[in-house]
Amino acid sequence: MVVLSIILLVLFVLVSLFLIFLVSIQSEDNTGLGGIFGGSSDTAFGGRSNRVVNKITAYTIAAFIILAVAVAFVNKSSDSSVLSSLKDSAVSTAPATPVDSTSTTTTEN
Numbered sequence: 646m647v648v649l650s651i652i653l654l655v656l657f658v659l660v661s662l663f664l665i666f667l668v669s670i671q672s673e674d675n676t677g678l679g680g681i682f683g684g685s686s687d688t689a690f691g692g693r694s695n696r697v698v699n700k701i702t703a704y705t706i707a708a709f710i711i712l713a714v715a716v717a718f719v720n721k722s723s724d725s726s727v728l729s730s731l732k733d734s735a736v737s738t739a740p741a742t743p744v745d746s747t748s749t750t751t752t753e754n
Contacts, residue, residue: 650719657712664709667702671695 646719650716653712653716653719657709657716660705660709660712664702664705667698667705671698671702
C-alpha cells in the first residue's frame with residue numbers, strides 16, 4: 646500500500662502542476678499567458694487551440710478529482726473517528742497513579 650500511495654501522490658502532484666500550466670496559458674481577452682507566445686493574437690497555438698486547450702483542461706480536471714479521491718482513499722486511517730483517536734491518545738499519555746508517600750510499612754522481626 647505504501648508504494649501505491651507514493652505513486653498516486655506523485656501523479657497527483659504532476660497533474661496539479663500540469664493543471665496550473667493549462668489554466669495559466671488560457672487567455673481571456675488577451676490577459677493570460679497565451680498572449681506571450683502569440684503576441685497580441687487570440688490564437689497563441691493556432692486557430693483551434695482554444696477548443697483543444699479547453700478539452701485538455703477538462704480531462705486534466707477530471708484526472709485531478711479522481712486522483713484526489715484515490716489519494717484520500719488509500720491514505721485513510723483504519724480508525725475513522727477523530728474523537729476516538731484523540732481519546733486513545735489521551736489515555737496513553739495519562740500519568741500513572743501517584744504513590745502515597747504518607748504510608749510507610751514497617752516489618753517487625
